[in-house]
Amino acid sequence: MDVFKFGGASVNSAEGVRNFCKIAQSYRSESLIVVSAMGKTTNALEQIVDNFFHKKTDLVQQQFVDIKTYHFGIINELFSKNDSASVDKINRLFDNLNVYLEKSASLNYEFEYDQIVAYGELISTTILSEYLRNKGVKNQWVDIRRYLKTNDTFGEAKVDWELSRQLLPTAFTFQDTFIYITQGFIGGTSSNLTTTLGREGSDYTAAILANVLDAQEVSILKDVPGVMNADPKWLPDAKQLKRISYQEAIELAFFGAKVIHPKTIQPIREKNIPMFVRSFINFHEQGTMVSTAAIEKSVKTPIFIQKKDQRLISIRPKDYSFIIEENLGPIFSMIAKHRLKVNLTQNSAISFSLCVDNSKNIDQLIEALKEDYEVRYNENLELITIRHYDDESINQMTEGRSILLEQKSRDTAQYVLECKV
Ligand code: ASP
Ligand code: MG
Numbered sequence: 252m253d254v255f256k257f258g259g260a261s262v263n264s265a266e267g268v269r270n271f272c273k274i275a276q277s278y279r280s281e282s283l284i285v286v287s288a289m290g291k292t293t294n295a296l297e298q299i300v301d302n303f304f305h306k307k308t309d310l311v312q313q314q315f316v317d318i319k320t321y322h323f324g325i326i327n328e329l330f331s332k333n334d335s336a337s338v339d340k341i342n343r344l345f346d347n348l349n350v351y352l353e354k355s356a357s358l359n360y361e362f363e364y365d366q367i368v369a370y371g372e373l374i375s376t377t378i379l380s381e382y383l384r385n386k387g388v389k390n391q392w393v394d395i396r397r398y399l400k401t402n403d404t405f406g407e408a409k410v411d412w413e414l415s416r417q418l419l420p421t422a423f424t425f426q427d428t429f430i431y432i433t434q435g436f437i438g439g440t441s442s443n444l445t446t447t448l449g450r451e452g453s454d455y456t457a458a459i460l461a462n463v464l465d466a467q468e469v470s471i472l473k474d475v476p477g478v479m480n481a482d483p484k485w486l487p488d489a490k491q492l493k494r495i496s497y498q499e500a501i502e503l504a505f506f507g508a509k510v511i512h513p514k515t516i517q518p519i520r521e522k523n524i525p526m527f528v529r530s531f532i533n534f535h536e537q538g539t540m541v542s543t544a545a546i547e548k549s550v551k552t553p554i555f556i557q558k559k560d561q562r563l564i565s566i567r568p569k570d571y572s573f574i575i576e577e578n579l580g581p582i583f584s585m586i587a588k589h590r591l592k593v594n595l596t597q598n599s600a601i602s603f604s605l606c607v608d609n610s611k612n613i614d615q616l617i618e619a620l621k622e623d624y625e626v627r628y629n630e631n632l633e634l635i636t637i638r639h640y641d642d643e644s645i646n647q648m649t650e651g652r653s654i655l656l657e658q659k660s661r662d663t664a665q666y667v668l669e670c671k672v
Contacts, residue, residue, distance in 0.1 A: 252278070252465075254466045254470070255470045255472065262375060262379065263290030268325065274531070281425045285457045286432065287375065287435050288375050289321075289325070289371070289378075292318060300368060304360055319345050326341060329382050330385065344370060345374070347370075354611040365444075368447060376392060391430070393431055394434075396438060397439060400418060401438040403446065404446075408668070410438070418465070434456070434648045435453025435454070436451075436453045437456075454511065455515050457469055458519050461524050462518035468525050470538075472534070473510065474532075475534065476530045476531070477493075478492050478495060478503070480554045497520040500541045502663075506636040507634075525541065527539065556637075556638075557634065561607065561632040561633060562606070562607055565603070565627060566602065566605075569625055582624075589615055591610065593607055596654070605630070629655060637663070637665075654666055
């Protein structure tokens with residue numbers, strides 16, 4: 252059995268859905284297809300959550316209509332009058348969501364978030380499953396919330412592996428069908444409340460299902476031909492990497508390469524399942540294979556990762572005491588408390604620097620730190636990471652630019668740079 256994951260961009264239009272159908276049809280062995288919400292639906296639903304929680308009823312209604320209109324633009328192109336049973340099914344989901352939005356919100360933002368945002372995946376998978384069926388491609392739609400069980404940390408739920416290992420095989424038996432279609436990103440608690448696994452979590456769902464069901468391989472379908480040595484929107488002459496190791500993939504995800512979700516690798520590595528990152532347009536090309544095999548020396552091309560909108564914060568104890576364990580412990584617990592993601596740290600005897608993604612929590616952190624430390628910062632910076640660097644690649648990234656901080660290990664060079672004007 253093979254697992255496939257289709258992201259929102261692959262099914263953001265009627266043409267995308269038709270292409271999806273072509274791929275599903277061309278595939279001859281047992282397949283489990285995991286799908287995200289269509290296009291930018293999750294972002295739109297996030298806005299609804301915010302307005303729902305803050306009782307901005309008019310905005311909620313307006314945005315609900317917008318989302319429904321977007322989906323029906325696609326549905327009207329794909330379904331004919333004869334398919335009214337399918338359209339009714341999809342409509343029922345919109346009705347359920349609407350009923351939910353007419354109630355008043357509980358006091359738990361994350362809970363409300365998960366109940367509402369999950370509709371993106373419920374709706375997309377229903378559309379795809381119904382469309383395939385109407386085209387004569389037999390498939391089974393599965394509500395993953397009944398089988399992929401999580402704790403109740405809404406918004407970022409942790410998988411209950413034990414329970415999921417018991418339940419998932421009962422859903423995907425492949426007895427009456429070759430194709431299953433199910434939702435990425437969402438799960439359910441043991442008392443059947445809807446949860447989500449964190450933004451962009453559909454890759455992770457694919458990896459969990461592959462692990463539990465012992466898949467032969469996983470394919471992540473993307474709008475790029477595979478894992479590239481840089482984001483081609485940033486560096487247009489980016490090259491595709493043919494093979495990378497699990498370890499390399501984890502490192503790339505950690506340093507901010509968006510092509511793979513950081514949590515995806517661990518479950519497939521545990522069972523040694525190869526993962527292919529490939530294009531949903533040129534589906535039959537192999538893409539990038541992620542597996543145990545290391546990158547060959549000859550293809551150790553430099554890989555570039557850019558993170559924008561960074562802040563570099565420098566912290567120095569007011570009493571000029573050394574930056575040692577006594578200071579680092581409290582500093583790190585304050586960072587964790589403010590839920591900040593640290594991308595790079597460096598320290599000297601009496602000062603500690605950290606580079607973090609910009610967010611509104613940083614100002615609060617800085618205020619809190621100022622009680623005991625002198626704090627300075629620069630903002631609007633860029634963090635560039637080069638894996639497998641050489642002189643030429645470093646030059647290419649840093650020439651003529653002002654470097655605020657530099658760090659090198661054997662495999663990785665990182666630079667905090669002022670933005671180009
Ligand atoms: N639809 C969800 C999101 O946009 C999950 C995913 O795309 O992986 O975050
Ligand atoms: Mg998405």
